[in-house]
Amino acid sequence: DTAVSQTPKYLVTQMGNDKSIKCEQNLGHDTMYWYKQDSKKFLKIMFSYNNKELIINETVPNRFSPKSPDKAHLNLHINSLELGDSAVYFCASSQELHNEQFFGPGTRLTVL
Amino acid sequence: AQKITQTQPGMFVQEKEAVTLDCTYDTSDQSYGLFWYKQPSSGEMIFLIYQGSYDEQNATEGRYSLNFQKARKSANLVISASQLGDSAMYFCAMREGYRAKYGNKLVFGAGTILRVKS
Numbered sequence: 001d002t003a004v005s006q007t008p009k010y011l012v013t014q015m016g017n018d019k020s021i022k023c024e025q026n027l028g029h030d031t032m033y034w035y036k037q038d039s040k041k042f043l044k045i046m047f048s049y050n051n052k053e054l055i056i057n058e059t060v061p062n063r064f065s066p067k068s069p070d071k072a073h074l075n076l077h078i079n080s081l082e083l084g085d086s087a088v089y090f091c092a093s094s095q096e097l098h099n100e101q102f103f104g105p106g107t108r109l110t111v112l
Numbered sequence: 113a114q115k116i117t118q119t120q121p122g123m124f125v126q127e128k129e130a131v132t133l134d135c136t137y138d139t140s141d142q143s144y145g146l147f148w149y150k151q152p153s154s155g156e157m158i159f160l161i162y163q164g165s166y167d168e169q170n171a172t173e174g175r176y177s178l179n180f181q182k183a184r185k186s187a188n189l190v191i192s193a194s195q196l197g198d199s200a201m202y203f204c205a206m207r208e209g210y211r212a213k214y215g216n217k218l219v220f221g222a223g224t225i226l227r228v229k230s
Contacts, residue, residue: 031216041151041201043220056217090157094216099145099164099207101218103157 003027004104006091012110013081021076021107023091030096031055032074034066037088037106049074050096081111114138116204116221123226125194132179133189133224135204141165145207146187147218148178152200160202163187194228201225 004025013019025032033056034046047066048056054066063079074091091104117136125131137146148160163171163178171178179188191198202225205218 033217035218041223043203043205045217045219048217058217088155092157096216099162100147100159101216102159103149105156108155 004091004093004102006089006104006107008107009105010108010110012112014112015081015083017081018077018079019081019109020078021089021091021109023074023076023104025072025091025093025102025104027093027102028095029093029102030071031094032068032071033092033094033101034074034076035090035092035103037090039087043090047074047076078109081109083111085109086111114221115208115219116206118204118221118224120224121222123224125191125198125226125228127196127228127230128193130190130192131194131226133191133202133204133226135187135189135221137185137187137204137206139185139206139208141208146178146180147205147207148176148187148189149203149205149220150198150200151203151223152197157203161189191226196228196230199226199228 007022031050033048037043049068052068065077068074088106090106092101094101144165146163150158161173161176163180175192177190201223203223204221
């Protein structure tokens with residue numbers, strides 16, 4: 001009964017490839033997020049969706065495209081992967097009237 | 113300017129003792145929220161505690177308490193009776209303003225690595 005799940009957990013790929021990371025939450029939350037944690041452990045928000053609507057789009061290359069087919073899912077598609085995209089990507093969710101964000105286990109992306 | 117500053121890259125504490133992890137923040141908003149998350153070596157992000165800017169009492173959750181000093185813009189995490197399992201990276205984070213203004217995003221500090229010694 002995982003609350004926020006991500007697949008895959010590990011992703012190793014070559015530069016230039018296109019890849020997707022999937023996120024699902026079964027908490028009934030209405031808001032979902034993508035965060036990136038770099039090699040120095042610094043966490044930064046990338047995107048946020050509320051009820052399938054994009055509400056936060058930080059300064060992220062347009063090679064990154066989030067997609068929310070429904071409010072329980074927020075997928076991240078990355079085109080033309082670059083070495084600098086190597087990081088851990090966390091999905092999170094929260095309920096509008098509550099404060100804490102619940103994080104998924106993370107996806108470690110390695111671009112070779 | 114950094115929104116969230118955690119000045120201690122690493123800390124050691126003896127098992128069963130209390131430890132304080134520092135966090136200062138910078139915002140001009142009146143309404144904001146402060147969070148602490150724990151990231152063990154396994155990598156997951158675990159929510160620990162939350163303090164709202166209008167909350168008059170310091171937040172507490174079990175062995176965790178948040179020492180909120182609004183005038184000094186500090187939100188230190190206090191862990192009482194440290195356990196070996198507390199060894200992890202700890203992140204302070206802030207949600208600025210109302211949800212409609214910034215979309216509920218969290219801004220994180222650089223983190224503090226805590227090591228509990230037996």
